[in-house]
Amino acid sequence: MTSNQVNTTPFSANGKEYRPPAAPVVVICMDGSADEYLDATMAVDRMPNLKKMAAQGFRGMVRGALPSFTNVNNSSIVTGVSPAVHGICGNFFYDADKDEEVMMNAAKYLRADTLLAAAARAGRKVAVVTAKEKLRDILSHQLDGSIAFSAEKANQTTIEKHGIVDVEKLVGQRTPEIYSAEASLFVLRAGVALLQRGMADFLYLSLTDYMQHTYAPDTEASLAFYEAQDAEFGKMLDLGAVLGATADHGMNAKIKADGTPNVLFIETMLTEKFGAGFRVICPITDPYVKHHGALGSYVVVHVDDPSKVEPAKRWLSEQPGITEVYGRDAGCRILEQPADRSGDILVLSARDVVVGRTAAHHDLHALDGTLRSHGGRYEEMVPMVISHPLNPAYKRKAAGDPRNFDIFDFTVNGTH
Numbered sequence: 001m002t003s004n005q006v007n008t009t010p011f012s013a014n015g016k017e018y019r020p021p022a023a024p025v026v027v028i029c030m031d032g033s034a035d036e037y038l039d040a041t042m043a044v045d046r047m048p049n050l051k052k053m054a055a056q057g058f059r060g061m062v063r064g065a066l067p068s069f070t071n072v073n074n075s076s077i078v079t080g081v082s083p084a085v086h087g088i089c090g091n092f093f094y095d096a097d098k099d100e101e102v103m104m105n106a107a108k109y110l111r112a113d114t115l116l117a118a119a120a121r122a123g124r125k126v127a128v129v130t131a132k133e134k135l136r137d138i139l140s141h142q143l144d145g146s147i148a149f150s151a152e153k154a155n156q157t158t159i160e161k162h163g164i165v166d167v168e169k170l171v172g173q174r175t176p177e178i179y180s181a182e183a184s185l186f187v188l189r190a191g192v193a194l195l196q197r198g199m200a201d202f203l204y205l206s207l208t209d210y211m212q213h214t215y216a217p218d219t220e221a222s223l224a225f226y227e228a229q230d231a232e233f234g235k236m237l238d239l240g241a242v243l244g245a246t247a248d249h250g251m252n253a254k255i256k257a258d259g260t261p262n263v264l265f266i267e268t269m270l271t272e273k274f275g276a277g278f279r280v281i282c283p284i285t286d287p288y289v290k291h292h293g294a295l296g297s298y299v300v301v302h303v304d305d306p307s308k309v310e311p312a313k314r315w316l317s318e319q320p321g322i323t324e325v326y327g328r329d330a331g332c333r334i335l336e337q338p339a340d341r342s343g344d345i346l347v348l349s350a351r352d353v354v355v356g357r358t359a360a361h362h363d364l365h366a367l368d369g370t371l372r373s374h375g376g377r378y379e380e381m382v383p384m385v386i387s388h389p390l391n392p393a394y395k396r397k398a399a400g401d402p403r404n405f406d407i408f409d410f411t412v413n414g415t416h
């Protein structure tokens with residue numbers, strides 16, 4: 001594939017214009033990659049290609065969307081806007097009118113168009129590859145005819161639904177186990193294979209954070225994982241891609257000094273203090289419990305009796321381990337949330353603390369021996385690395401308050 005075959009027609013999505021370069025564009029969401037992971041691996045010289053990207057292009061920190069969860073930030077990255085606009089604010093929300101807990105992992109809950117669909121309409125060959133199947137539906141919204149599949153279900157693709165068959169043959173690897181490093185590496189290798197064969201020139205590759213939930217940055221398992229990612233980055237750069245990498249959120253240990261999980265069960269605490277009538281929603285809850293036991297650093301509270309909202313807010317904000325407490329209006333403004341899918345009280349916890357519902361709602365035995373998680377303010381700042389130098393306008397932008405969901409803007413518009 002020569003660069004003059006790449007379509008450079010501008011396109012726009014959600015009020016932003018994109019002027020793509022005449023080169024393949026690859027954006028990678030390194031799920032759960034707190035900057036410490038890159039630092040630790042680069043410190044022992046095991047990410048030579050990322051080091052080269054940082055030296056020749058750009059490396060800095062960007063602010064993610066809150067709550068610092070996977071589908072919230074992936075939705076922001078493919079739309080370029082905050083959860084207040086695109087509506088995906090977790091895996092779950094509570095519909096008070098219907099008295100129903102609603103799972104939000106579907107494109108029908110997305111309230112904004114994706115820039116990927118806009119790129120495809122403008123003539124780019126778009127491909128989306130995710131590690132987890134749960135993200136594919138949202139990310140492939142309106143991407144009819146483009147390639148979109150997950151590593152998790154790589155052996156089950158059809159032309160009609162995924163735009164591709166025989167993915168295992170393409171990648172040269174069997175469908176990986178979802179709780180593995182290979183689940184993410186498969187995504188990157190698929191990206192390389194699609195580039196090599198000229199099957200795509202505008203790619204979004206979204207990894208999974210099982211490894212980060214399980215291993216600290218300085219462990220050999222983590223170092224080897226990042227080293228293997230870096231090898232695939234190198235192949236993409238060799239194929240002439242403009243590469244942008246960021247993360248959906250960081251990751252922190254959420255344990256006490258003795259190594260046991262540091263959990264505050266908010267519904268239990270409120271019920272003991274104020275009586276019944278509180279419903280805590282943990283928007284991190286998803287079917288992949290081995291990662292985190294549905295414990296993160298953000299919950300919302302629904303309160304039956306409106307007169308209890310203010311006292312509950314005040315009391316919660318005085319509890320050790322709770323770092324931010326908001327009512328619905330202020331919370332939705334400051335945390336960029338959609339009001340109709342939020343709660344009466346929004347709660348964030350400390351760097352080493354997770355918040356849950358009641359002990360019975362969380363199976364701590366499902367955890368892989370430790371508790372590393374995310375969701376709050378302390379997993380909000382994440383790295384951004386771009387393979388090519390930024391132009392003056394985007395250098396200024398990077399020095400302001402850049403967001404992780406500007407990654408396509410920076411990679412597409414900032415490098416030429």
Ligand code: ZN
Binds near residue numbers: 031032070071209248
């Ligand atoms: Zn994630």
Ligand code: ZN
Binds near residue numbers: 032070209291292374
């Ligand atoms: Zn996670």
